[in-house]
Amino acid sequence: MTFDSLTFAAFLALVYVAYWATPGWRTRKQLLLAASYAFYAAWNPFFVVLLVATTCFDWLMGHKLESATTPRLRKTLLVASITVNLAALGFFKYAQFFTDTAIALFALVGVRYQPMDLGILLPVGISFYTFESLSYVIDVYRRRTAASSSLLDYGLYVTFFPHLVAGPILRYYDFNPQTEVPKRWADTAQGRGLALLALGLAMKVCLADLVFAPVVDQVFAPAAHPGARDAWLGATTFSLQVYCDFAGYSLCAIGAALLFGFRFPTNFESPFGAVGMADLWTRWHITLSSWVRDYVFVPLGSYRRGRVRGYANLVIMFLLIGLWHGAAWTFVVWGGVNGLIIVAERLFRDHVWDFTRVRGIAGRALLALATFAVFAVEAVFFRAHTLAQGGSMVLAMFGADAPTALVSLAQVKLVMVVGAAVLAAQIATANVRGWDWLDGTPWPWLAAGITAALAAIAFSPGLSPAFIYFQF
Amino acid sequence: MRRPLRYVVAFVVAVVAVLVAAAGFEHAMRVRGYVPSVQDDEDLWSIQADRLFTAPDAIALLGASRIQFAVDPERVEQATGRTTAMLAVNGEYPLAALRWLANDTEFRGLVIMGIDARGLDRRHWDMQQPWIDHYRKRWTLARKINRLLVTPLQQHLVIARSPFALANLVRRQLEGWGLPFNDYVVMQPDRLGALDYRRGDIDLIRRHRIDDLVQYYKDYPPASPQAWNDGLREVSTWVERIQARGGRVVFFREPSGGEHLALDEKNYPRELYWDAYAKVSPATLIEFRDAPAFAGITLPDTSHIDGTEIPAFTEALLTTLRERGVLPPSGAPASPR
Numbered sequence: 001m002t003f004d005s006l007t008f009a010a011f012l013a014l015v016y017v018a019y020w021a022t023p024g025w026r027t028r029k030q031l032l033l034a035a036s037y038a039f040y041a042a043w044n045p046f047f048v049v050l051l052v053a054t055t056c057f058d059w060l061m062g063h064k065l066e067s068a069t070t071p072r073l074r075k076t077l078l079v080a081s082i083t084v085n086l087a088a089l090g091f092f093k094y095a096q097f098f099t100d101t102a103i104a105l106f107a108l109v110g111v112r113y114q115p116m117d118l119g120i121l122l123p124v125g126i127s128f129y130t131f132e133s134l135s136y137v138i139d140v141y142r143r144r145t146a147a148s149s150s151l152l153d154y155g156l157y158v159t160f161f162p163h164l165v166a167g168p169i170l171r172y173y174d175f176n177p178q179t180e181v182p183k184r185w186a187d188t189a190q191g192r193g194l195a196l197l198a199l200g201l202a203m204k205v206c207l208a209d210l211v212f213a214p215v216v217d218q219v220f221a222p223a224a225h226p227g228a229r230d231a232w233l234g235a236t237t238f239s240l241q242v243y244c245d246f247a248g249y250s251l252c253a254i255g256a257a258l259l260f261g262f263r264f265p266t267n268f269e270s271p272f273g274a275v276g277m278a279d280l281w282t283r284w285h286i287t288l289s290s291w292v293r294d295y296v297f298v299p300l301g302s303y304r305r306g307r308v309r310g311y312a313n314l315v316i317m318f319l320l321i322g323l324w325h326g327a328a329w330t331f332v333v334w335g336g337v338n339g340l341i342i343v344a345e346r347l348f349r350d351h352v353w354d355f356t357r358v359r360g361i362a363g364r365a366l367l368a369l370a371t372f373a374v375f376a377v378e379a380v381f382f383r384a385h386t387l388a389q390g391g392s393m394v395l396a397m398f399g400a401d402a403p404t405a406l407v408s409l410a411q412v413k414l415v416m417v418v419g420a421a422v423l424a425a426q427i428a429t430a431n432v433r434g435w436d437w438l439d440g441t442p443w444p445w446l447a448a449g450i451t452a453a454l455a456a457i458a459f460s461p462g463l464s465p466a467f468i469y470f471q472f
Numbered sequence: 473m474r475r476p477l478r479y480v481v482a483f484v485v486a487v488v489a490v491l492v493a494a495a496g497f498e499h500a501m502r503v504r505g506y507v508p509s510v511q512d513d514e515d516l517w518s519i520q521a522d523r524l525f526t527a528p529d530a531i532a533l534l535g536a537s538r539i540q541f542a543v544d545p546e547r548v549e550q551a552t553g554r555t556t557a558m559l560a561v562n563g564e565y566p567l568a569a570l571r572w573l574a575n576d577t578e579f580r581g582l583v584i585m586g587i588d589a590r591g592l593d594r595r596h597w598d599m600q601q602p603w604i605d606h607y608r609k610r611w612t613l614a615r616k617i618n619r620l621l622v623t624p625l626q627q628h629l630v631i632a633r634s635p636f637a638l639a640n641l642v643r644r645q646l647e648g649w650g651l652p653f654n655d656y657v658v659m660q661p662d663r664l665g666a667l668d669y670r671r672g673d674i675d676l677i678r679r680h681r682i683d684d685l686v687q688y689y690k691d692y693p694p695a696s697p698q699a700w701n702d703g704l705r706e707v708s709t710w711v712e713r714i715q716a717r718g719g720r721v722v723f724f725r726e727p728s729g730g731e732h733l734a735l736d737e738k739n740y741p742r743e744l745y746w747d748a749y750a751k752v753s754p755a756t757l758i759e760f761r762d763a764p765a766f767a768g769i770t771l772p773d774t775s776h777i778d779g780t781e782i783p784a785f786t787e788a789l790l791t792t793l794r795e796r797g798v799l800p801p802s803g804a805p806a807s808p809r
């Protein structure tokens with residue numbers, strides 16, 4: 001079930017009442033775990049088996065790792081755990097992609113055979129919970145955290161429903177201490193949780209789905225041939241759509257977790273207020289980029305073996321981020337281009353001009369807008385159905401205008417006004433971190449903000465709820 | 473003000489403000505003549521599809537608008553005692569749905585498919601495939617619960633439908649289009665739609681339908697009778713598959729009249745197309761002109777009935793099905809199997 005559905009509203013209300021009415025911390029955690037499995041089963045009950053199996057496997061591996069006495073055995077257990085987790089991810093998410101790619105490669109050398117449809121269904125959220133399981137096992141191996149003594153607590157870490165299907169990607173050492181301390185309703189940030197839930201939903205159902213998505217769908221339709229104006233409009237509008245969709249989801253997750261007394265890490269920090277792409281990636285899907293940094297970039301050697309090797313590691317890291325997003329070459333290209341641009345930006349800053357040192361408001365705003373434009377060009381490959389469509393869209397952005405406009409002037413006006421407001425808000429709050437400031441807001445401002453969010457939700461009836469990041 | 477109290481006050485103010493605004497908006501729309509109606513979508517269709525598999529002798533109503541806006545599934549269910557699901561889709565011919573039921577070995581019921589010679593043409597076979605794909609690949613319990621919760625809201629509130637979303641209204645204003653089209657179809661939770669011609673300009677609607685049909689036949693001239701009939705061999709295998717499992721399939725050519733019927737006859741002469749297929753088809757074919765029960769039905773726009781005629785139309789269909797032996801005579805046991 002998705003956060004923007006009435007199913008979730010009913011589910012959340014039921015679980016909330018049952019949770020706070022249940023005496024005993026252990027029973028409450030059991031209730032949350034059961035609710036989380038029910039939440040997952042609402043998509044496909046069979047995949048609960050996979051989720052339970054991987055949870056039990058990694059919990060056991062954590063224990064084996066902790067009790068193993070020789071480095072060789074520890075390494076063997078780590079490799080076994082990583083292999084099993086990646087094999088499951090690879091089978092469900094990438095088997096068809098690699099099969100299709102192999103078919104295409106064989107076709108290039110004249111070997112042809114009937115393409116296979118493996119008919120594999122993607123378990124929702126598998127990329128998210130696999131990364132959480134991997135980080136746990138690796139952290140136990142690194143002795144950064146002790147193995148979980150409680151299968152219930154570990155199960156809740158992997159499965160807790162607000163983050164289960166689309167993050168934020170949690171770390172065990174952040175989450176586990178929260179499962180050890182019983183919660184008291186009066187000590188939890190209920191008001192902030194509800195406010196973030198409302199804000200996240202408003203971003204999703206009103207801005208992403210009703211303001212931005214219609215324009216994006218027109219420009220990226222397979223038969224569309226946009227000119228420069230529409231291509232730029234489609235690319236920038238998609239960037240805003242995917243931000244409102246995913247940052248909205250993350251806020252809902254953070255808000256829902258707060259209702260049960262749990263704190264999740266922030267996943268977005270005004271990414272379009274960033275100056276430079278490197279800065280943007282410290283603000284965009286933070287829990288993924290920090291995961292890949294800690295478990296891929298650093299083990300690869302980061303910059304420790306020289307600049308050139310460091311740049312190569314950076315590109316590898318972004319290629320993985322691309323592939324994590326989807327089993328398609330469009331995502332690989334998107335990741336690769338991101339990596340190359342960040343390398344180019346670093347060289348530019350080191351040898352030409354370190355623009356991140358600009359301090360004036362106007363200058364930083366212009367640089368933020370330029371960063372947003374670069375992000376939008378890359379995002380074309382994130383949204384395009386094929387590499388060819390992405391390529392022709394990027395060429396159109398820097399080519400002549402098409403004789404006929406795909407998007408009406410009225411729609412352009414609407415997305416320009418709303419988009420400008422979103423960008424202005426991000427630039428203005430570029431230095432604001434987290435949501436603690438919300439608690440100190442005077443109540444009339446709080447009421448105005450919550451009214452706007454609730455009105456946006458109430459006056460945005462839509463169809464067929466779905467979040468973009470659920471497909472990952 | 474203390475932190476929790478601050479949030480309580482803010483939420484109370486916000487909820488009251490939004491409720492007042494929603495009530496005002498609803499009132500304003502009703503004053504302008506809008507009425508609540510369920511918004512048809514793939515999830516609503518999927519709820520009906522689920523019903524098909526709850527009873528072995530279920531009745532599937534397939535077709536396009538002429539079935540969806542004319543045959544009351546509840547009346548059919550009452551009259552036959554058999555679970556009846558409305559799977560017709562406005563504006564889309566139903567061959568994909570027939571193919572899906574043929575391929576699903578669980579289905580052993582009765583198919584009543586509203587269709588004409590044009591709709592049997594191969595180029596229209598896949599029109600409803602996206603609905604079936606949705607049901608097979610994306611339909612979940614969570615979606616079902618969501619749809620079951622949304623439907624009562626739409627039954628009672630005009631503003632619970634997506635055309636009345638604020639962003640869509642702003643977009644329409646910017647386009648210069650004003651408020652949403654005041655649709656003269658009122659849709660029910662079981663996907664039966666009732667047309668209310670008093671709320672539309674009947675001459676304009678009639679003209680529009682005929683102009684559309686003239687243009688259609690210009691753009692898509694009919695296949696030769698031979699090619700058309702050859703194409704239907706595959707459809708016959710679908711019918712045979714359902715009937716081999718104990719089910720039954722009826723192709724029902726719904727009433728049309730005036731210029732509409734004349735255009736259909738000109739392009740798909742009955743004796744060369746419909747009647748020719750009726751001779752070889754394993755399905756039961758019913759042409760409305762052969763069914764006296766439909767004689768009194770009026771068609772304001774030449775191909776659809778007014779909502780007030782739904783009971784009479786449904787009764788005429790049931791009578792005809794009984795006469796053809798598809799359903800047992802009135803008073804006989806509800807289900808022959």
